[in-house]
Amino acid sequence: MKNQLSFHAIVKFVVLSLLLIGSEVIAQSFNIIPEPVEIEQGSGFYTLNKSTEIIVPSEQDEVINIAAYLADKIRPATGFDLSIAHSDKGGIQLKLNTKFNAKIGKEGYNLEVTQKNIRIRANTPKGLFYGVQTLLQLLPPEIESKSTKSVNWQLPVVNIVDYPRFEWRGIMLDVSRHFFSKDYIKKYIDQIARYKYNIFHWHLTDDQGWRIEIKSYPKLTEIGSWRVPRTGTFGQHSEPKPNESPTYGGFYTQDDIREIIAYAKERYIEILPEIDVPGHSMAAIAAYPELSVTKDPNAVVNPGTNFSKWFGPSDFEMFIDNSLNPTDEKVYEFLDSVFSEVADLFPFEYIHMGGDECYKGFWKKDIDVQAFMKKKNIHSVEELQGYFNNRVAKIVYKNKKKLIGWDEILEEDLSQDAAIMNWRSWHNAGIKAAEQMHFVVMSPSPFYYLDLRQGDRSVEAPVYRDSRIKKVYDYNILPEGIDSTYVLGGQGNLWTEQIPTEPQVEYMSYPRAFAISESLWSPNQKKNWDNFIGKIENHFKRLDHSQINYATSMYDPIIEVTKNKNGLLKVELSTEVKDLTIYYTLDNAIPNQYHPKYSETIVLSEDVDMLRLVTYRNNKPIGKLITISSEELAKRVK
Template sequence: MKFSQTLFFLLYVTIVFAQPPIQLIPQPVSVQPQSGVFTLTKSTTIHYNQADGRAVAEMLSQQLNVPTGFGLSAKEGKSGKIQLNLNATPNSQLGGEGYTLDASSKAVVITANRPAGLFYGIQTLTQLLPKEIGSKKVVTATWTLPAVKITDYPRFGWRGIMLDVSRNFFTKTEVKQYIDQLAKLKYNTFHWHLTDDNGWRIEIKSLPKLTEVGAWRVPRAGHFGDRADPKPGEPATSGGFYTQDDIREIVAYAQVRNVTIVPEIDVPGHSMAALAAYPELSCTKAPVTVNPGTPFSEWYGNGTFKMKVENTLNPSDENVYAFLDKVFTEVAALFPNPYIHVGGDECYKGYWANDPGCQALMKQLNIRHVEDLQGYFMSRVEKILTAKGKKLLGWDEILEGGISPGATVMSWRGIKGGIEAAHAGHNVVMTPSTFAYLDYNQGDPTIDPPIYASLRTQKSYSYEPVPDGVDAKYILGGQGNLWTEQIPTLRYAEYMTYPRAWALSEVFWSPKTVKNWPDFVQRMESHFDRADVAQINYSRAIYDPIIRTNIKDGKLQLEMAGEIPGLDMYYTIDDTMPDQFSTKYSQPVNLPDGPITLRVATYRSGKPIGHLITLKRDDLQKRVGRF
């Protein structure tokens, strides 16, 4: 080989292999790296070939202009350096949300059947650009992206995240910000939990007391669930609600980002805020207040519980159904999607059992068990929704007492309810708490504020939404749920959402065959850097060890594992602070007797990376057989 040829070959190898790795979340169906890079400049043109692509093209130009300061504009045409094309003849492989992206040194062409596909294509495009693309101000960067050919389309049609705004209220601006983040991850459903015991958040004009009274509670600090009861005459000043104009604005904002909003009005239980406004709709008709986070129930560890305060609508009272007709009439007019979520979960029936009206209704219906009244209640609610042109969607408890064939089930108590519903021919959204509850602790429970369960990112990533033996046609998709009892701010909502929502986005979008945890970890860490630039909060719990104990030969034994590859765990039990020169964990350790304290620090490549975890002997003893 001549010197000039050798030089050319070395330059070619340098150009091709010096490019940064392609780190996309969720992982596309097919990614084929090519040689070269595309450079974004002030003279880059953005064109769309059909009028339906205009909104997406304009959104792209706005997204690029904030960090680059280039002032790019979108125009109709067919020769843009960034070209957005809608197919004249649909590509059956891509469906309604798929796209292809072909980037070379000369141009980037995104092609789709529908605007939704173009929208998801530009999300991938921005992830190919440097992390500074997420900056909220103009920055100096080399705006290049690697040449690549991508074909992509979703595995599931329902890719959702639920946000609970009852336990803690989030402003209109915050909700839009949260939706915007989800859309960039190719989520297409925002489940909006609008009502519960702790606040009614949606204006119902025909029932003004729902927000005049039900949207407000007495201010309380401290751990939710342990707070003091309201005092007589204490003003209720904490809370808020969305006007119907707010709702329309948020719905329109989401629609532009191809996100469908599914509202939830949680009935017949979880209705304390509604009963604070209209106590006559309960069995006892006793006055109640919007709950500020007091312990108003007793849980017995096996899924059963008792309410200390009534929070359930009376299924035997016709006024309840007149009330719900008014509520759902106004809700249905605000949300254009086919579904209204009606809750149906954790409905305590003790007050029903003691109510003469409920007993008379049971006799009239010829039912022996009070639990069956929920089936009657839900059938009445479904008739109301059907009259509004809506479909009933509820948590898996709606299966108890029977539901119509057209009802859709959201399986949260593990996967059992989803399996049962699918076998009965119901459509199902899989959202089991064991994989998808984003309010659970993400790492060691001694680090984050306490909550009753934990869920690591790796476990969320491992989830398979289609259970064995279930016909996949009944599984609409899946969803992560963020309950907000312990989440008072958007910043902390982000912390709890990410990186687990990154993991779930890949579960719901990407082909099952491309899932690879070590590969995802690399991409996740690149998205940590992107989130830092975009000022989005996230948890770094993946860098903390998993610490377990058991008893072996009468001795307390320590076992530790890393959630991600490449972690080194160093520990001490002699009341010294651990570092990389301390004992390195490699196998289970028998701990000595006595009042020891375990301290563990994680390192990678010789650098500290996780939280310091400190556990006294009593704490270690309590972990036997757990975690």
């Protein structure tokens, strides 16, 4: 009897183990980004076929539009031209709740997949749209293909309840440093919508280009949107040559902007326009020199030269005047026209005024500016920028919009209704803004700066700092001490000084935009780094089928350099991703699996010229080949 019980116990243990293993396999097979709030697993699959119908209520046009969107996404890869019907049986059912479900709110949804049908229920069409994004992610990665694939189009049986952690989930794209076409902007918006982003922050003006048509000031685009062409490292470009034509650039007409806004609206994305003033205004000054203090008639749109010197994170000197004159009424007439046209174009409730990194040195030197300050009892140029900010705020409010700006605008007296975009993590500006009861969007550098290096500096674009994906994923956008009541959400920022092409925009965006998406949508306790890596790899396959570029930098080793007591270089290697093997050489050979495997600190003798590294997984190379000279390694010593 004792042996029989033992046998039953063993069988029970084996069965339970198999069930748990199966459950884990199913859980990992979902690969949904961002991670849903609740997932209840079932057994079996729903199979999509050419006869599947998308079922919607006949009287709900917006829901019908979402059904058409879903059919369009499914058609290319499957070859199925799914019809939209109004019955109440089978198929993929999109339904609005008749009674408001407070748990899921305005953007949440319930997605239920059975072996017989799929049901998505939500309180609003926006919730249905996000449910559709999850449905698409439950299908095999080939669903993203632009041509028909021979695949068994199955979705696992599952019940998902999902809703966002934050209401503001944004991505900023800088189109001033490099111009990207209308069609590409639409493509980028479509892609971020797939990951449940709902804000596209459009950085439209800066020193290197003015990208929005303003009918009352036509030279902003006739002159301000074009500069001389340059390649190579931004910040090291040469000055324009005599009589050199400014042929590089472009702009969006107001009709282009309306078209993009309509496209984004169909994907439940609001567009936040940014007109960056009073600093970062070289393109506007090139078109209208009288807007600046110096009024230089030879001002040109900057092609990416080195025109500043930095002494610290917020301490710098500009060699050319790129700031508007805050004491000139004609400047405010100009801004009134610009912001009025912007307000007429963009339906979103906020307009972004920039306000960051404004150099005030030319204001200090100008006699008229100093006289103005004395007359107005303004005691410093910092207070003068506060005066400017509030004049802009009044213009924005007059146009029935709300003001938002980079966190520098918080430094002086600021209108209570203004919101803050916290980018300087070292200033705790988000905490200060919340204490003053300003709404805050957290977009801190370096964590959410998508232009920063995501791998080793030897194989990435030359920028000043890194922001590897694990650092992005682990960041908590609610720092200790902040009043979360005032935190609208967060945002990734993609500045494009070193990003001249569309593939590079994508390379810098993904997979880090996945990490930000999960942090902004999913409950913090649902985040799991090792599971997230598996999801990323599934989405790499999806991006391959979509023909969208991405970075594999997470496979590259992290390199730390010190010196031993004899002055020799010591190199320690680690990886963000588990189960990687690092091979290396010190003899200039190209490393592979036949070379030394890293297992302990590498000490370089004095005659070593360079270190070469590569990561492998399952006996196949997966990371980039990294080559670093001993001279460069010595510069990295900590």
